[in-house]
Amino acid sequence: MKFPRILPKILLGFLIILLLQPVFIWYNYSQNVRLLEGEEYYVNIMYPFQAELVCDQHDVLKINGSLLQNESTNVNLRDPLMVQAVNLGKANLKITLFGKIPIRHLSVRVLPEMKLYPGGQSIGIKLRSEGVLVVGYNEVDGRYPARESGIKKGDSIIAINDVKVEGINQAAELISENGETGSTMTFKLKRDEKTFIKEVNPYFCPNTNSYRIGLFIRDTAAGVGTLTFYDPTTKKYGALGHVIVDIDTNTPIDISQGEIVKASIINIKEGRRGHPGEKTGVFIEQKDIIGSIYKNTDFGIFGTLEKIENKNDFNSSPIPIATANQVEIGPAKILTVLKGDKIEEYDVEIQKIVNKNTPSNKGFILNIIDEELIDATGGIIQGMSGSPVIQNGKIVGAITHVFVNEPTKGYGIFIEWMLLESGILEESDINKAS
Template structure:
């Protein structure tokens, strides 16, 4: 009798495991917990089994139509005007049983000007970046390293000296020289945390001045591409990734800076194992598009001085959510020569499921022979080039695959807007 009961129990466990491994339940667990879509946008959720959304729908297509958004039993309206967000928990059913809720946010539709224009970036940091350290030769023939002894690390950002705001490396040198061999207090930003470091300068017999034994960086310059402009609010976004210190990888904190018009002078075509590059030039007094206010993991941001116009899309384009992105054909807007902004065909090889902000949202491949002949694919300087699909802005080019310059990574436009 006991043996029979054990067999029944084992059989029950086997049925449970079979159910858990069944395709419908696997697909259920893969459905997102949170979906963000724009007004009048429809998003199909990948599923081959007969799940259905709440009673007003009989499929797994999320619609942001007016009828759906005004369903007061499901959705609540938060905020007003362009800041209004419609939020609801949409139940998912299987064979008539409610088994899951998807948190849905419906955002007001935005119309922006797609970028594609090449820009020169001139950025001065807020504070100075520690890029390395070096020994100092003293009068007694010994070598000392005040920076290492004080516990300063590569990537540290020095923001103040004895409580005085630090603007650049030259100012730090002047304050050190004035202090001579007296200890000074440095306010340092390290891994987004503030620390205080006491350090005593040493006299360098070769340089004939007092030094801390630091290699410092307080500015950078380069070229990239504008992703979009919000002319109504006088804002722009560019690059799709951060500007970092080349030695330490630290994201450079913004003090001041501008994005300006840039001229492409030459192209180094990309080859397998060797990334290509757009070679451009600009001057600090070149006509400017706008100021730089933020340098983040997901792009460069700031205020525009005047409306930015893309002649290919003078009326602008709508923005599409990451949930509406499909693998397959798309286009990019970019400038690689004197012909200005051109639109080129690409293929989205993979669109990753991302519920939180993250880089490498998509893997893309250049398929347009015109661009391949000019650049060999994706090259440095194209970062930020907007990606369009079905006439809507969905993302931005960010990096090239060094092993295959025809391919690269891209970022969902959602992550550049949050």
């Protein structure tokens, strides 16, 4: 006798869940999608109703194999919707239930097919920070003047007494000269993209016979990494796939200028559980400069170069890129250098797609399966960041991070995110539209 009383409540609850589901779908699936011409993208909603689909452009996309002739059409949400990119441009898709309840909003940009030279070359990286970087403290006659004034490790000193700071020698001279006057000095600092002023009183240091404020500072950084791609149209490149941080402060280096140079690998330190390995490379800072650096970001370093170096069978001509939607779990290849400047190809496996919708330098997980590479390096090592990942004849991304406790595994970044950060994708849109 109780069941009939409970049944309406169960049915009501089920109805509420059905009606609220589109709200959650909308919240989780309002997104931007980039497709190459001819690429297909499937929208899986799996909702037991028909819905209304509205597209603001009729000639950019096909829905389930057909161009939309009317402003809106009805679609069955039980089956996946196939969205196919047919022409360059941008289209907005809105799917609503009963014409009122939003289910999904897709902003789809159709990009031209793009071909890039894959990298793999080892490069020497030279960065000059904006101003000078504070990397530590030093006692001056029993005190720490700068630290007591609120200057922190990781701060950049960009001006002293309104004089722009361009190097450590200049900064030391300004501090010493002003210290002799006995006046308080003003330091213009940059921290987390914000600038502010701190006042510091220099103290005389008997050991150096000069006035000091108790800081260790640096104005340059150098290291070895791997080139990811080169675009022959814009002359732009991308490398590393992650930001360069200062080794002492662990903060990103805010660059004022930088160069990449030819590098040669002379030694490999094998990685093992808990101890990342590394490549040791040599380069001459003032010679063999092949490009400039204008950006140091979470997605890598970017700049311009005139031509790609060390072409071989693996990168003798440009190859297509893959968007994040095209990357699959399965076999792939990487290009990198283990000795000298010779680029070699090694087998890897993409094991998991972590996030293809939100820009990140941890978009997928890959595993090194090439026995020759494992024997030589133990897996992924420092200096291998930026090594391009090739799948189905396309550049899909680059190695970025190693799993410290499992060195054969690591993260990769989708090439799409690197191209967006470099500005190349936007420039390709403008060129096609003009």
